[in-house]
Amino acid sequence: xxxxxxYYNNNAEAFYHRTIAAxxxxxxxxFLKYLPSNAHILDAGCGVGRDxxxxxxxxxxxxxxDASFQMVELDSRETNLEVLQLNFQALEFDQQFEGVWxxxxxxxxxxxxxxxxxxxxxxxxxxxxxFYASYKYGKDYMAxxxxxxxxxxxxxxxxxxxxxxxxxxxWTEKDTRxxxxxxxxxMWLNFIAKKI
Numbered sequence: 598x599x600x601x602x603x604y605y606n607n608n609a610e611a612f613y614h615r616t617i618a619a620x621x622x623x624x625x626x627x628f629l630k631y632l633p634s635n636a637h638i639l640d641a642g643c644g645v646g647r648d649x650x651x652x653x654x655x656x657x658x659x660x661x662x663d664a665s666f667q668m669v670e671l672d673s674r675e676t677n678l679e680v681l682q683l684n685f686q687a688l689e690f691d692q693q694f695e696g697v698w699x700x701x702x703x704x705x706x707x708x709x710x711x712x713x714x715x716x717x718x719x720x721x722x723x724x725x726x727x728f729y730a731s732y733k734y735g736k737d738y739m740a741x742x743x744x745x746x747x748x749x750x751x752x753x754x755x756x757x758x759x760x761x762x763x764x765x766x767x768w769t770e771k772d773t774r775x776x777x778x779x780x781x782x783x784m785w786l787n788f789i790a791k792k793i
Contacts, residue, residue, distance in 0.1 A: 609667035636695035642702020646675030690721035699730040734784035762790035
């Protein structure tokens with residue numbers, strides 16, 4: 598994943614301007630309806646701080662992290678939070694969050710590490726906690742010169758969630774945001790799952 602982290606470090610400002618105003622209100626609404634009003638949310642792979650900032654504006658407590666030090670700086674600048682520099686594999690939270698939000702971030706985790714990362718997310722959630730994630734739509738690994746993507750569809754995602762999470766919602770939407778590295782299908786896969 599070093600190539601991918603390097604990309605975000607080297608293209609932080611351009612990525613900020615490309616993503617800070619993206620409209621993902623449908624995903625916000627789908628996720629937040631499962632959470633109590635005082636929920637603590639882990640923004641996992643927080644990027645430039647768009648989602649962290651939104652959740653704070655809705656009076657949620659947020660802990661945010663990203664593997665890229667430049668994304669950490671941008672999120673901190675956007676939200677005035679102390680954002681953590683971590684990758685998914687290094688998470689050590691234990692039953693601290695009502696919700697984990699992973700918007701277009703877990704797609705950089707290789708398939709052979711995904712189940713392990715989902716177990717870490719499972720541990721970070723409180724009982725009945727809610728897990729949201731989105732992926733570029735597809736069944737296969739996709740590489741660009743600067744980033745690596747592990748795409749998912751409705752069937753390929755299920756083995757990773759099995760025995761950890763109960764899927765509450767799964768949906769696709771047209772990709773209107775990815776100007777640099779769109780999926781072959783031009784779609785996003787989104788899911789919401791509950792800790793079991």
